[in-house]
Amino acid sequence: MPADPSAAPTRQAPDAIVTPGARALYSVATSFESSSDPQAVLLALLGRVAAAVGARSAWLLAPGDSVAAAWPDRTAPPPEPDPSRVLSLPLMHAGIPTGTLVVADPAAGAFGAGQRHLAVALAHPAAAVAAVALRLAEADARAHRAEEAAALQADLAGAVDHDLRTPLTTVMGALQTLARPEWAPADAELAALLESAVRQARRMGSLLGDLSLTSPSTSRREALPPDALRALLAEAARAGIGGAARVPIEIPAGFPPAAVDPPALRRALDGVLRRACRLGLAARVEVAAWGDDAVIAVCAEGPGPLVPDLTTRLAAAMGARIEESVGADGSTVVQLTLPGALRPGPG
Secondary structure (H helix, E strand, O other), X not given: OOOOHHHOOOOOOHHHHOOHHHHHHHHHHOHHHOOOOHXXXXXXXXXXXXXXXXXXXXXXXXOOOOEEEEEOOOOOOOOOOOOOOEEEEEEEEOOEEEEEEEEEEEOOOOOOHHHHHHHHHHHHHHXXXXXXXXXXXXXXXXXXXXXXXXXXXXXXXXXXXXXXXXXXXXXXXXHHXXXXXXXXXOOHHHHXXXXXXHHHXXXXXHHHHHHHHHOOOOOOOEEEOHHHHHHHHHHHHHHHHOOOOOOOEEOOOOOOOEEEOHHHHHHHHHHHHHHHHHOOOOEEEEEEEEOOEEEEEEEEOOOOOOOOHHHHHHHHHOOOEEEEEEOOOOOEEEEEEEOOOOOOOOO
16 A cells, blocks of 8 residues: 555755754855955954854954954954853964954843854854955055055155256266366366266266166066167167177067067166176177067176176066076076067057
8 A cells, every 4th residue: 555645754955954053154164255355254254153153243353362353343342351241262273373253242141051162163164264364364465565665666766766867967967068178177187087977977877767667667568670679789788888889689580579678678788788898708699589488698708697686676577587697618698588578469
């Protein structure tokens, strides 16, 4: 005889057999579902813990007892200890103290044994969420401080450049006028002093250029065809070795336009070639293509080192790689790789 369907046991839906404690654990452990903002995650965490234990307010105290977050009133101070109305739960994650979770103002007037046990159980997932959120918050704060420092550095560099370049131009003009043949001093020592002053004024102008290049700024990349790139390299050679010097520059036929930051590239190569000149080494410049990368190599006939600290910093600011190596014949090669410089632009 078929069984009476009414006598069969009733099967509960999956959600109905999940205990409130398990739901609370899941809710707290998934607080990051609420937002990717660390502060919003901490507020969601506090709200979920408070809802689970029947509390109307909660705080997260960072190590040292500073308030990292407060719910629902973000400005409310943490309460004084009260055994019946305040629960303080030390949080540990990976063996490291994360802070203290404080819940208060129970809706029932006091926390019962069940609520206390649940709060203790929630401390473990709460510690994991809080640890990640606090690290993200600190990373965001460091990034914000770095942005502020970069903006301040850019403003300072601009102010110094503006305040010094105008008087320097006046000084340089006066010195160059005095150095003209009709005004040049007859005394050899005075003439040498004047020549030294002109060199130092030019050096100061170069340093102002370095200051502007190393300060944060928007990208100055330009797509230079081979002839323009050759002219830029020749200008760097004249600045580094001297106007009368001629440095061989080899660019292969059919070389595509290269996207570079002209001032930074010129100054970086200027520094390398100036080192070669000071060491009395003959140098040449070779340009090559490696896939989408442009490679500019300075080859010097003798030992270095040829890369100044400023050139290293400029290369990093350009997103370039710079390497110095010594060949079997004792020659030195400085290779500057510009990633993606030959990649065709949009359109």
